[in-house]
Amino acid sequence: MSKHNFVNFHVLISHSPSCLNRDDMNMQKTAIFGGETRVRISSQSLKRAFRTSDYYLGQFSKSQRTRRLLDDLAAKLGEEATDEPQKAAIEQCALFAAAIFEGKTKPKEIAEYKRAPSGHIETQILPFSQSEITALRQLLLDAAGQSEKARPDFLRDAIRTMEREQRGYVDLDVALSGRMANSELIYPVDGALAVAHAITSHAVEPQDIDWFTAVDDLTTEEGESGAGHLNTQQFSAGVFYRYASLNLRQLQVNMGLIEGIKAEETEDSRKRALEIAAHVLHLMATVVPTAKQQSFAAHNLADFAIVSLAHQPVSLANAFERPIERARNGGFLDQSIAALSDYWQRIGKAYGLEEQACAFATQADCTLGDQSALASLPEVKQWLVNDGAN
Known part of the structure; x- marks a missing residue:
């Protein structure tokens, strides 16, 4: 059997009140999914956050x-x-x-x-x-x-x-995201990493509004109200589903490790691609867009992730087509984890997908099928580097 060519990343992050991605009207980006409004973080916003993060810059050179x-x-x-x-x-x-x-x-x-x-x-x-x-x-x-x-x-x-x-x-961010070119003399790059817009696993409607002021110290000292600026900002909280798929063979081509998409990969070229996949997992699980972070500080890390080696890209977004309902004792995270794990099993069984998968969870007793989720992200990264071998 041929080796799996795709790595699918499925990540759940519960963000505290924030406004991580805005549109041209300064409103939170949203999407209708399953007939309900979800808060959205665009793929462009996520990819920029990845390539400008301290983690990325500490490992790789970045394009301009x-x-x-x-x-x-x-x-x-x-x-x-x-x-x-x-x-x-x-x-x-x-x-x-x-x-x-x-x-x-x-x-x-x-x-x-x-x-x-x-x-x-x-x-x-x-x-x-x-x-x-x-x-x-x-x-x-x-x-x-x-x-x-x-x-x-x-x-x-x-x-x-x-x-x-x-x-x-090419620098890694170009190898991952690709580039288009107007001129036939300039080489284009087919991106190896497809990144979905992140959406909340549950409905978020209506979003909250923060009415804020900027206080003028000098006018305050003179006995006035001191409000030198008044404005509003939309914000919300939610459990976000992030999905991305990495084409390992395309990555090897883009990095000059193999000559063409149909060329045979080598043990060394595949190992290098899997090492990069482990870095992508780290970015997916830890990097958050910087928008409005001075105001909200939503520096949240992933609570759950599924990583699979597969023969095709497979999104699990439909696990949340029916919006997750709030638990009786509050919260959306536990139900989101359960729904994602269950849908991964159902879709795999329905289509006979021959995936090798590994899960990571910050809470105890989380499972993926008949296997327990690993308790640390470095363990999952090593699992990837080892090509799915424990």
Whole structure:
């Protein structure tokens, strides 16, 4: 039997009162599921929290997601330029390179590319890996040494070569989340990690409203009320279901561990992918978006998680299609854990899914099928690294 190619992560986190993700109206993000309103945390919010977390930055390098990389490189290289002609050449080469990243391939189109109305040299927003940034910096210097007429063709060919050589050297956040590209010369990356929007396992309606003021110390001392600012903020509490699925083979391709999606994985390449999967589990269980945390401090960790090695991605969100009801003695967590475990067993039996699974729980006596949940997250991470072997 072939080895399982997917790791499915199912995580339950009970968040205290908070507003972890807002829309353009400053309202909590929500979703209708099972006919009831749930509080929602978008996948974009979760992924950004993951890649900017202290845990991630302590383990891996992070890409720079920006429209203005070439603008930044031109400014820095311009400061280092030995004379004005070299500075002007670097500026021109940065504009030409931006045109190429925007999908321009004809010399005339490249030569006519201008700064954006903002005054910056801009492209589509892209995650640039650190090795790519280093290579692009040198490429601009090399191009500046060419004649003005030769620069468009030189940059087009050099960027094509650079991008081809950069495959397999992407930063982990790019390997996980992927990237889209406008230009055929710029290599796209198919993300290895699919992350769902997190939703509460139960209905949350209506959400609470915090009416708050900012007190003006000086006016207070003069005997006035001291309210220098008045506003409201939506917030709520709930048990959130987080789901993500990691394609191990795609991750190995993106990290340059194997040559293509159909290539045979090696013992070392699979081991490295599973080590990264263990880090993803840690992020899923511990990292919380930073929005409004100074006001609410909802720094909650996961109470329960199921991790499975599987032949396909399988979400367990339908465990909560019928919203969890509050327990007689209060709370939604125990019923959410029971519903998730039960649904995992039912869906596995119904479809004959040949998953290897392991559960983690902070409370005693939690089970997954006929096995007890492990009591520590490091144990589950090690189970993953060991490819499902205890």
